[in-house]
Amino acid sequence: MPRSAPYQPLLLRILHGASGILVIAAIVTGFLVYNTYDRRFGKIPFPQIGDIQGIHGTFALFFLLILPAFALYSFHAGQKRLLQSDSLQQLTQVGKPIWWVSLQRLSNTLMLIAAILAVNSGRMMKEEWLPAGQLDHIWYSLHLSGWVVMVCCVAIHVLMSTKVGGAPLLLSMFLWKFRPEDSPVKWSSRFCGWLTSLQANFGAGMNNFMQNNFYLRIIEVIVLGGILTAFVLPIFFPGSES
Numbered sequence: 197m198p199r200s201a202p203y204q205p206l207l208l209r210i211l212h213g214a215s216g217i218l219v220i221a222a223i224v225t226g227f228l229v230y231n232t233y234d235r236r237f238g239k240i241p242f243p244q245i246g247d248i249q250g251i252h253g254t255f256a257l258f259f260l261l262i263l264p265a266f267a268l269y270s271f272h273a274g275q276k277r278l279l280q281s282d283s284l285q286q287l288t289q290v291g292k293p294i295w296w297v298s299l300q301r302l303s304n305t306l307m308l309i310a311a312i313l314a315v316n317s318g319r320m321m322k323e324e325w326l327p328a329g330q331l332d333h334i335w336y337s338l339h340l341s342g343w344v345v346m347v348c349c350v351a352i353h354v355l356m357s358t359k360v361g362g363a364p365l366l367l368s369m370f371l372w373k374f375r376p377e378d379s380p381v382k383w384s385s386r387f388c389g390w391l392t393s394l395q396a397n398f399g400a401g402m403n404n405f406m407q408n409n410f411y412l413r414i415i416e417v418i419v420l421g422g423i424l425t426a427f428v429l430p431i432f433f434p435g436s437e438s
């Protein structure tokens with residue numbers, strides 16, 4: 197592929213594409229759930245869909261299943277696209293190119309945090325709440341808030357990506373071609389190399405690990421811990437929606 201054109205690693209395109217489709221599907225079906233049972237903040241006269249909660253929960257569950265791989269990739273191989281140690285300082289340079297790049301990195305990072313809020317609150321909901329008109333549960337309020345944050349983050353993510361890279365950057369996420377060094381046959385060796393590097397970082401001490409972009413490492417712990425929590429919550433609180 198031409199080196200001058202924007203290029204995204206194949207694994208990123210796969211994980212980003214799958215996550216993006218599932219997130220958009222969960223956002224749309226989440227609104228339809230609200231539009232069917234809540235409507236406190238307005239409504240749209242869409243026809244009702246049977247078992248819309250189940251459909252929404254299915255998309256959300258598949259997103260949760262792919263989220264660990266996407267999060268690990270984002271925090272390591274793709275960490276340059278997330279919050280950097282100097283991002284807060286760069287955000288003071290309003291209007292300059294680095295300001296837009298920093299906003300894009302911030303929105304990407306916030307999207308991962310918003311995903312944790314959405315999946316955990318959704319896992320704690322019960323299917324009978326909304327049909328029974330029980331709209332005052334704290335988990336439903338948190339899930340509704342998570343939906344709003346996810347919508348904002350997706351919008352900002354698309355806008356910032358368009359501003360930073362324009363149409364070529366957006367289109368690069370949909371290309372099928374890949375470079376020889378990015379071939380799937382090499383993923384296993386690269387994964388082993390990543391594990392070796394990670395083990396070396398921990399072997400050198402948690403201090404060194406945390407000093408490597410301290411703020412991002414804290415966010416990584418929160419996000420990965422949130423993903424683990426989303427998987428184990430239904431064990432202790434059975435009867436959740438997903």
